[in-house]
Amino acid sequence: MAGNENAVGKSKDEKKNGKERKSLLALKSILSFNWKKCNGDSEGAATTPPYQPLPFLSPLANSVVSRSCKILQVEIEELQHQFDSDLPDDVKQPLVYARNFLEFCSFQALQVATDRPDYLSDKDFRRLMFDMMLAWEAPGVGNQMSSQETATSDNREVEDEDSWSLFYSDSTNMAVQVDDKKTVGADSFARIAPACAIVAEIITVHNLFDVLTSSSGHRLHFLIYDKYLRSLEKVIKAVLNFNGLQMVSNLSLAGEETMLEVDGTVPTQPVLEHIGISAWPGRLTLTNYALYFESGMGLYDKAVRYDLASDLKQIIKPELTGPLGARLFDKAVMYKSSSMVDPVYFEFPEFKGSSRRDYWLDICLEIFHVHNFARKYNLKEGQQSEALARAVLGIYRYRAVREAFKVSCSSYKTLLCFNLAESLPRGDAILETLSSRLKLMKSSGNRRGLLSSPSTRRQVIHPVSRVSLCRLGIISCKEVDLIGEATTLVGDVFVGEVNPLENAVKQSIKNIGRAEAAQATVDQVKVEGIDTNLAVMQGLLFPLIKPISHLQLLASWKDPWKSMLFIVFVSYAIIRGWIKYALPVMLVVLAVVMFWHRNVRKRQPLEPLKIIAPPPKNAVEQLLILQEAISQLEALIQSGNIILLKVRALILAVLPQATDRTALLLVIVSLAFAFVPLKYLILLAFLESFTSNMPLRKMSSERDLRRVREWWIRIPAAPVQLMKPDDKKTKE
Structure with missing residues (x-):
């Protein structure tokens, strides 16, 4: 029986393998x-x-x-x-x-x-x-290339021809x-x-x-x-369709303005516009010059235009948003410019991930960067149109890859050329090369003469991106017409030559590996929790904290002999003018330490910094720590405001007697800086601060400090009046 079962199993396996080979x-x-x-x-x-x-x-x-x-x-x-x-x-x-x-x-x-x-x-x-x-x-x-392909099972017979399907396997x-x-x-x-x-x-x-x-x-x-x-x-085809749809009638587009992307037309995938604590659903449209938002569902209101082309100090970045202004969901794009009072947030809700937001952020930044590029390098109208056409074609390619393969690209692997130049190391060299190439671009009216001279022809750049958009029917072909011309230049490539842009990209890509490796180390050392981050910072600052603690010990005069020797040494250095060499000596010592570590270590792995982690805390305890930290920060800011308001009161003579004393003190200090050598002023300041805790001066120093504190307390703060914001401006 066992032998029969094995034979049957083996027969089934052979049939299955035969089906796969046949398919x-x-x-x-x-x-x-x-x-x-x-x-x-x-x-x-x-x-x-x-x-x-x-x-x-x-x-x-x-x-x-x-x-x-x-x-x-x-x-x-x-x-x-x-x-x-x-x-x-x-x-x-x-x-x-x-x-x-x-x-x-x-x-x-x-x-x-x-x-x-x-x-x-x-x-x-x-x-x-x-x-x-x-x-x-x-x-x-x-x-x-060899055209022979292996066929291990071409001549084998397949006995069974039943229902196994090759479409169950991965097509790639x-x-x-x-x-x-x-x-x-x-x-x-x-x-x-x-x-x-x-x-x-x-x-x-x-x-x-x-x-x-x-x-x-x-x-x-x-x-x-x-x-x-x-x-x-x-x-x-989609771009041609929604450029010709009737819904475009709500948008007052300029003649050279072209729609690139539309979102929010499907009720299950809305786009929400947040201004303050208010939110409206609507339709978001990106053109090659601006963003347009039309609030409503089905029937849309008049579109609000958010400019991407003018120099308005725009800020476009990812942001958290949520209902009633709560920062809950990382699915929004923030837009702010100098012409706006409050920023606007465009939220792209989706159940999982933030791919919609990331896509819109990338394409909006691409249009924003290409206009900045045109302004920075003073491109003429035709050159600017060619640069803008490059950005538009990049957005089409990005959308095609995103829809066909469902992939997301990192900043170094993006398909948008101007975004890539902003993120790549030495990306400015790419933009400089591109601008110099665009400035070689000539009109197409003198094409015949160019073909007769190979050297001259190679120095002329044609608006190939605009020609491509023209041939696809996306823009008008009135100003650009290269159809039917046979030339050795197509796109950005020459026969037998490397494009300068390609060389610039290769030079920038050489530094990507180091940048990505460095960013990976940054991601690895990030820790969560305020107390844990404080512990790490304390461990990193220990080389600075330890000398400061030694100075505090000397200034406390707990060991009078060491404190006296320190005062004598520093005072002598100040009088002889050695103090000006203190910073250069510190920098040279730091450089020597760095060179020593470089030669001794010889690419040995760096030992990790050992930090004693604080006891773990739950979410509630973390929130309490955060609340306490915010309270301390608020108290610190309040103290700073009070100091500034009291200074304002002194300047404006709210308390005349205190103002007179302060003004007299300022005159004395100014005379001292004018007539006394600087090294003696530094020596005086050092002796005053360092000897305040000496046994002979401690009581008098405390008494003088108390008098100054009491004088400061008696100074009133200048008044402050808080005004409510204008409701009309907020609504606008």
């Missing part, structure tokens, strides 16, 4: 068919007349070049002749000739292929771009198993993708690649890339 082979054959279909049978396409394969290119590179020739409607020989004649010699060296020629053909083909507004929906276009990346990795005949993992040879690396993606401005931005292209390949071993599969472009297409 895997089925998906493999489907993808292989689609590969050949989308490629137009790439091997055959490369040899179809009149496009004869070039001997120095790999089969896939020949396929890409032949399809590029079909798009450009030119012969391969003519395209190669144009490459040889137009481009400089440094990009035609034998070692890089194949790759640079492939780039030349790909960039020109993409320039023409993106002429249509619906090119993102074209499967052939998506497949062609991916094949360009594949061919870029292996452009020559000597480094072509299945793509890795079936299509593991046809993947794209970071370098090829960063080289080809920015050639189409809507697909990628040269500043954030590596971050985009990391997001797309987060689940596939840092290699990009066509299924993931195709999903990203289809999501990007949906975003563009």
